[in-house]
Amino acid sequence: MNKQHVSHPSLDKIQDRIDAIVNFIPGCDSQLLMLRVLMKLITADLNERMREVLREHDFHPVSFTALIMLINSNGAPLNPSELSDMTGESRANTTRICDELVASGYLERHANPEDRRRVDLFLAPAGEEAARTLLPAVHSRVLAPLKSLTATDRDGLEATLKHLLATLEVDKDGACPAASR
Amino acid sequence: MNKQHVSHPSLDKIQDRIDAIVNFIPGCDSQLLMLRVLMKLITADLNERMREVLREHDFHPVSFTALIMLINSNGAPLNPSELSDMTGESRANTTRICDELVASGYLERHANPEDRRRVDLFLAPAGEEAARTLLPAVHSRVLAPLKSLTATDRDGLEATLKHLLATLEVDKDGACPAASR
DNA sequence: CTTTTATGATTCACGAATGTATTATTAATA
DNA sequence: TATTAATAATACATTCGTGAATCATAAAAG
Numbered sequence: 372m373n374k375q376h377v378s379h380p381s382l383d384k385i386q387d388r389i390d391a392i393v394n395f396i397p398g399c400d401s402q403l404l405m406l407r408v409l410m411k412l413i414t415a416d417l418n419e420r421m422r423e424v425l426r427e428h429d430f431h432p433v434s435f436t437a438l439i440m441l442i443n444s445n446g447a448p449l450n451p452s453e454l455s456d457m458t459g460e461s462r463a464n465t466t467r468i469c470d471e472l473v474a475s476g477y478l479e480r481h482a483n484p485e486d487r488r489r490v491d492l493f494l495a496p497a498g499e500e501a502a503r504t505l506l507p508a509v510h511s512r513v514l515a516p517l518k519s520l521t522a523t524d525r526d527g528l529e530a531t532l533k534h535l536l537a538t539l540e541v542d543k544d545g546a547c548p549a550a551s552r
Numbered sequence: 553m554n555k556q557h558v559s560h561p562s563l564d565k566i567q568d569r570i571d572a573i574v575n576f577i578p579g580c581d582s583q584l585l586m587l588r589v590l591m592k593l594i595t596a597d598l599n600e601r602m603r604e605v606l607r608e609h610d611f612h613p614v615s616f617t618a619l620i621m622l623i624n625s626n627g628a629p630l631n632p633s634e635l636s637d638m639t640g641e642s643r644a645n646t647t648r649i650c651d652e653l654v655a656s657g658y659l660e661r662h663a664n665p666e667d668r669r670r671v672d673l674f675l676a677p678a679g680e681e682a683a684r685t686l687l688p689a690v691h692s693r694v695l696a697p698l699k700s701l702t703a704t705d706r707d708g709l710e711a712t713l714k715h716l717l718a719t720l721e722v723d724k725d726g727a728c729p730a731a732s733r
Numbered sequence: 734c735t736t737t738t739a740t741g742a743t744t745c746a747c748g749a750a751t752g753t754a755t756t757a758t759t760a761a762t763a
Numbered sequence: 764t765a766t767t768a769a770t771a772a773t774a775c776a777t778t779c780g781t782g783a784a785t786c787a788t789a790a791a792a793g
Contacts, residue, residue, distance in 0.1 A: 382714055385638060388621055395623045395680075396687050402706055403695040407598065408638070409713035411617070414595045415640030416720045417588065422781090431749080436592070440569055442576045451772060457566060457589070459596030464750055466773055488758045488771040499576075506577050514584040519719035524712045525583055531705045532590035533563055538700035539597045603751090612779085632742060645780055647743055669741045669788045 420513045428505055433460060434468045435509065438477060439502050441494045448491040450483065477501055601694045609686055614641060615649045616690065619658060620683050622675045629672040631664065658682055 389404045421432035430438075440457050441449060449457070455465040469492065472478035477498030483489035494502070520528065570585045602613040621638050622630060630638070636646040650673065653659035658679030664670035675683070701709065 382717070384634075387627065388623075388638060391627060392620055392623045392687075396684055399687060399691055400695065400699075402710060403691070403698050406698055406706065406710060406713070407695060409710070409717055410591065410595055410598075412640045413713060413717055413720065414591055416717075417591075426782095433749085439573055442569075442573045446568065446572060452770085453565075457569060459593045461751065462772070463752075463774085467750075470773095486759070486771085490772070503577055506573075506580060510580055510584070514581065514588060516720055516723045517584050517587055517716065518581075519723075520712060520716060524715070525587065527708050528712050529583060529587060529590070531701060531709050532587065532594060534705070535698065535701060536563070536590060536594055536597075539594065539697055542697045542700075607752095614779085633740090642781065643742070644744085644782075648780075651743095667741085667789070671742070 417513055421509060424508050424512045425505065428501075430501070430505065433458070433464070434471055435505065437465070437468050438472060438494070438498055439506060441478065441492055442499070442502055443494065448481075448493055450489050450491060454492060472498065598694055602690060605689050605693045606686065609682075611682070611686065614639070614645070615652055616686065618646070618649050619653060619675070619679055620687060622659065622673055623680070623683055624675065629662075629674055631670050631672060635673060653679065 385408055386405065389401050389408070392404060393399045393401045418432055421435070425431060425435055436458050437454055437460075440454060443449075451465050451469060452462065454460075454469075455462050458465070460468065469478060469480065473480060475497075477495055479493045479495050481491045481493060483491050517525070566589055567586065570582050570589070573585060574580045574582045599613055602616070606612060606616050617639050618635055618641075621635060624630075632646050632650060633643065635641075635650075636643050639646070641649065650659060650661065654661060656678075658676055660674045660676050662672045662674060664672050698706065
């Protein structure tokens with residue numbers, strides 16, 4: 372089978388590249404570049420693993436993520452804007468994904484009785500079943516490797532990423548420089 | 553101007569969703585799901601910021617990332633496979649990106665004298681100039697917000713992500729379970 | 734030396750995702 | 764109350780990215 376993305380480069384080679392960039396353009400922060408590259412490579416790897424698992428079931432990572440975000444027991448349903456925010460997908464892509472899930476019988480769109488601009492999203496029984504069936508395999512292949520981190524590291528990573536996301540939110544419009552905590 | 557992705561959801565709402573998922577499918581680790589969601593949202597946000605900055609200069613995040621990875625002073629040139637590994641893009645997409653950069657006069661492909669299967673990639677002067685011009689703006693809009701993390705947090709994040717990437721590498725073929733350190 | 738296997742890069746049909754515009758509806762303002 | 768601004772969702776032309784195949788070349792095996 373063709374391998375589209377075979378291996379990760381050594382971290383030393385990445386550092387060498389970043390050093391060349393920082394030498395070339397003073398004012399660039401080496402560590403910030405490294406953090407960006409690391410997040411990109413990790414996300415790319417996790418996405419690739421999800422594709423591998425889900426391809427066998429005619430699913431895609433983005434629509435599967437949307438599906439599991441819609442798992443709901445007695446809570447308020449999500450609307451497409453909320454789903455977009457929670458999955459990190461654009462509004463247009465969220466519409467496309469919802470179209471796909473509705474067409475497959477996994478999702479139902481209901482008009483919101485209180486605000487006719489809004490749509491309430493409900494997982495259909497087939498969607499719940501798909502989630503129940505596929506999430507263990509995705510968990511095993513995509514999430515379990517994160518357990519290689521110690522519990523302390525996972526806690527630290529979670530706290531740091533939450534802080535970072537909160538900061539990006541505040542910084543969203545680029546109006547105010549991010550303040551150090 | 554249309555906003556395709558307006559705001560981040562509150563972390564509480566994300567946690568509520570994850571709790572619903574874990575209730576629905578026992579065996580799922582709440583924290584691993586949260587880590588995955590956080591990385592996805594942060595990466596999506598950083599990508600969106602890059603698009604905003606680069607759009608004004610007729611550039612795209614993926615081709616710009618490739619461009620800066622090719623900055624090189626006296627080092628060995630990269631080939632497309634190495635560039636693919638370092639940017640997290642597939643081989644096919646790396647070819648497409650190189651096509652685009654060559655067409656714009658930013659990149660040159662040279663045959664490797666020692667191995668005719670290989671291509672050596674060299675930044676053209678116009679590419680160096682584009683990098684020099686654009687990286688400060690990208691740095692300011694995309695990377696500088698990471699400075700909201702304390703130096704200790706950034707160090708911890710870097711160490712953790714490096715460890716995680718190394719583990720994903722070992723775990724690549726899904727053959728051996730990831731070992732805790 | 735010949736054959737087989739593997740690698741590096743590319744091609745391409747197809748599907749995924751975006752950016753902008755549109756429409757319907759609700760909220761805010763005058 | 765009427766008008767204007769904002770919001771929610773969707774449409775769609777265009778661009779981006781993938782998965783499998785192909786070709787040329789080098790390495791390994793017999």
